[in-house]
Amino acid sequence: MNKHIGARNEVGMKIDEVIVVEGRSDTVAIKRAVEADTIETNGSAVGEVVLKQIELAYKRRGVIIFTDPDYPGNRIRRIVSERVPGCKHAFIPKAEAVRANRSLGVEHASDEAIRSALLAVRTETIESFEHQITMEDLMKANLVSGAGARKKREILGERLAIGYANGKQLLKRLQTFRITADEFNEALKELDN
Structure with missing residues (x-):
């Protein structure tokens, strides 16, 4: 089990880090699937106030970036990563984040898909790595x-x-x-x- 997952509770699992999501609907989906705190970027124009909150969360508890598997989600992920290097990242496959009307987002994922993505979290590294893929x-x-x-x-x-x-x-x-x-x-x- 990943070290960021805390004790089990009635929701299934507790996440110690603060999870960065795009909006309120994502927060609702995350809290439905796990016990966790979130910071909402409120879209892809991530403001300075939000970035400062993320920096503080990273220093105090750690951060997991969990955005939609689309261009705006990747843009937010990049903005936060550049400002706060060393974040953890959770990714959800597009097929598990799409709704019948073709709307795409974390908010459409099942609880199990959200938990699976959080169990497979990857940590960003900033040091050099000698066996890099080219x-x-x-x-x-x-x-x-x-x-x-x-x-x-x-x-x-x-x-x-x-x-x-x-x-x-x-x-x-x-x-x-x-x-x-x-x-x-x-x-x-x-x-x-």
């Missing part, structure tokens, strides 16, 4: 361009619990979350099957 590795695996590259990146992101990203972002996430060559190659084998 852009050449991504190109050899046909993850950067060509037929099916986008879908392969999406599935790989789910398997590694780092979310969907374009080729350049994928490389950064693989390095940031210190995904080893063994983890990367094992996920690629699963893709090929």
Whole structure:
């Protein structure tokens, strides 16, 4: 069990870190699935006041960034990560965050999907890592361009619990979350099957 998960309670589990979400609906979904405190960014124009709250939460309790698996969610994730390096990240697959009307967001995920994403949390690292995956590795695996590259990146992101990203972002996430060559190659084998 990950160290950020506290004692079990009537909701299922308690998260010690503060979870950064996009809005009120996400907070409701998180609190339905786990016992946790949240900070809402109120959209992709993350303000200075919110960033200061996140910095304080990071210093006192730690932070898990849990945004929607879409462009605005990734933008918020990037803004917060750049301002507060070393955050933890939870990712939910698009298929588990979509509603019948094609609306996409954490608020549409099941309680189990939210708990699974929080159990698979990844910690961002800022130190150098000697066994980094390279852009050449991504190109050899046909993850950067060509037929099916986008879908392969999406599935790989789910398997590694780092979310969907374009080729350049994928490389950064693989390095940031210190995904080893063994983890990367094992996920690629699963893709090929």
